[in-house]
Amino acid sequence: AYPELEEKQAMILKLIAVEEESFSRTIDQGTQLLDEIIAKSSGSVISGEDAFKLNDTYGFPIDLTKEIAAEHHMTVDEETFCKQMQEQKDRARAARKNAGADAWAGESNLLEGIPETEFLGYTEKAVQAKVLAIVKDGKCTQSATADDKIDLVLDKTAFYGESGGQVGDTGVIRADDVVLKVSDTTKNHAKNFIHHCQIQAGTIHVGDHVMAQPDWERRAAIMRNHTAAHLLQASLRKVLGKHVEQAGQFVNEKHVRFDFTHFAALTEKELQEVEKMVNQVIFSAIPVETRQMPIEEAKKLGAMALFGEKYGKIVRVVSVDDFSKEFCGGTHVDNTAKLGMFKILSETSAAAGVRRIEAVTGLGVYTLLNDSLKTIQQTAAALKLNSTANLSEHAEQAAAQLKQNENELEKLHAKLADQRVKQLIEGAETLKNIRVCTAKLNGTDAAGLRTMCDKVRDKAPDMVAVFAGVNGAKANIAVAVGKDALKKGVHAGKIAKAVAQLAGGNGGGKPDFAMAGAKDLTKLDFALHSVSGIVSDFIE
Structure with a gap:
């Protein structure tokens, strides 16, 4: 089935x-x-x-x-x-x-009976159109004037309405002394293209004839990135396997974000192979063709459809020779050479079984290369180098020196910790055949407390150690119980809880080690001074 x-x-x-x-x-x-x-x-x-x-x-x-x-x-x-x-x-x-085609609240009722908008933006950069509807403050109106924010529906348009992961167009709509700035374009299931505008000058009326002109520089960048998404999917399927399918995408003028089904992070080699394959198609200057055809014919050609998407009997297929064929209603360049170049920015996890690639094309790659070169030059200057030659070698040397310094510092910290542990053990109080030591260690975090506890427990099996590490307005309390002290019935978790409660905190843990928190630092010294009495109560 x-x-x-x-x-x-x-x-x-x-x-x-x-x-x-x-x-x-x-x-x-x-x-x-x-x-x-x-x-x-x-x-x-x-x-x-x-x-x-x-x-x-x-x-x-x-x-x-x-x-x-x-x-x-x-x-x-x-x-x-x-x-x-x-x-x-x-x-x-x-x-x-609020997402998708019917994001505009109440639009279905407001635009009921309004004919669908004819989209001419695949081939036209500007379109003469007639105003069919004006919506202001959630209500249809016959006119609107300067500074009004409105939603405008035309009989035809060159503005692409957000869909399929491609953002809507921005631009300008003009008529005589009327100027409207379009900040976004969406469309509903009735295929009304909704231009979200603010009137810059003049008054607009239902029935007016206008010139609808998208920001073509922005649209061209979006088209480059959308075509790149198709080339990327085809390359991923060739490199990773036929199980790769689009799981979502977002295309704007700045970059393309492409989600796809795959079970593991891509290796550096796989990413390089995918990126190289896309660029080879770009440099080959292959025409990008779009055709309307019956859906069965499109399937026979091997065109990829988006899983779960509903299509009509006639579909639009975007093809890059035999390299890529997809069902798609978005806008694209007419030749792969217009992408200029393709560069992957990142590859991450989007969800279980879904990976995400973000990439740039054209001027995006140019900007990335310039920024990268600037970073390289700044790094060379920071290392006091006169040129970027052998930069990686110098950086490795600096990193090695830093690592050596860190190791020496770590050894020094360990030596100081050993000395501190020795002092604590020597100053421990003897209580019913076990020893108890306490200390307040300012600036010591939870990991540091655990290390101190481990050292004391290893060197003195008969020891109960209670240390408080103070950081800002809070304190952590760590309790360690040596193996000999455990035999006497002493329980680290119970001690930690009792001590912490004296300082407005709480906690607990295992018999040999426990952590707790203290909120009232004014009572921390009192809590530490009370340790001997608390431990004494637990000794069998």
């Missing part, structure tokens, strides 16, 4: 494997973040905001958040979490409603 599943079995299996790996990474990252939230918490409830952020930003399931919270004798503010989830759904629903 579904032959596509069999055809794409290998691709589906790879995507499942990628999803499993991705989810595993999500769980690891989310668990680490949740541990930090618990350590910094001053109460017994994880806020709904934190739970929502874990779920929305990091993909960490709410059920896991609740389960881990319970292990620390904490709960989750589910009411706030559910409220934020609903708000997110409402925002998404509103965004979908």
